[in-house]
Amino acid sequence: MTASPLGWQLPPNSDHPLTTAEYERLPEDTEHRWELQEGWLVMSLSPKSRHMVTTSQLIIQLAPQLPTGLGAIPDIDINLELAAPDEPGNVRRPDLIIVDSAAYERSDAEGTLLRASEVLVIVEIVSRGSVRMDNVIKRGEYADAGIPHYWIIDVDEPVSLVDCHLAGEFGYQDNGGVAGVFTASVPFPVRLDLDALVRLTP
Structure with missing residues (x-):
């Protein structure tokens, strides 16, 4: 070292x-x-307790709503596939991803990273030191990597979620951010109680 x-x-x-x-x-x-x-x-700083609670509560809410064959994985490296194999690479470690179980099985069997092309939804929970990184830099990278959906969750009161989706040559378009309850029909029907994400218990 x-x-x-x-x-x-x-x-x-x-x-x-x-x-x-x-x-x-x-x-x-x-x-x-x-x-x-x-x-x-x-190097990024270790998440604070509020950040970690949000991740765990998000998984709890998502799990019963995910279609068969999809799963949520927290804090895992993703190969963004933005460079050729022999060129300097780009790997991000988002707070949560939603991915097909077949992709997980491939990655686990090969001992290699999950690929951006295998990720359906990527989630970042904004910390005080990651506002620009999550809203600008990673937003651009995830769009360039072709990840269909990117959710940006801000845990400052009121808790909000920006739902970004790919829109062709325009990169990501978003819903402007919602508070209270987030609902969507794509990429699967989902309803999230955003205020409950920062509570350790119901």
């Missing part, structure tokens, strides 16, 4: 832009959350 200028430890092989395959081969790091941005490792 090599030390960064800030004093924390960097994984090995981080002194040059990494391909996605090189990123996949890095040793597991249980202390830090890493993403790969154009080949360079970027």
Whole structure:
């Protein structure tokens, strides 16, 4: 491990832009959350308790509404497939994804990352330090990666959800953000009580 200028430890092989395959081969790091941005490792802070509660409550609400064959997975690396295999890669670790079980089985069997082309919905929960990252940078990347639906959840009161969907050459279009209750018919019928997402118990 090599030390960064800030004093924390960097994984090995981080002194040059990494391909996605090189990123996949890095040793597991249980202390830090890493993403790969154009080949360079970027560390994000560990989520706060409100953030974690929102993720768990979102799964609880989603689980009985997901069609057969779909599942929700939190905090998992996604290969955005924005570069050729031998070029610097882009890997993001969203707060939650909804993916087909066949894609999960492939990834698990091969020991490789899930691919953007396999993700139906990607969810980011906005933290104070991620407002621009989630609303601008990742929004652009996820659209470029062809992920059909991107939900941005802001847990500041009132809790809100911006539902972004691909609109051809225009990238993502969105619903302007809703509070209270979010409902949609695509990519599957869903109803979310947004205020309940930040409550530990009903």
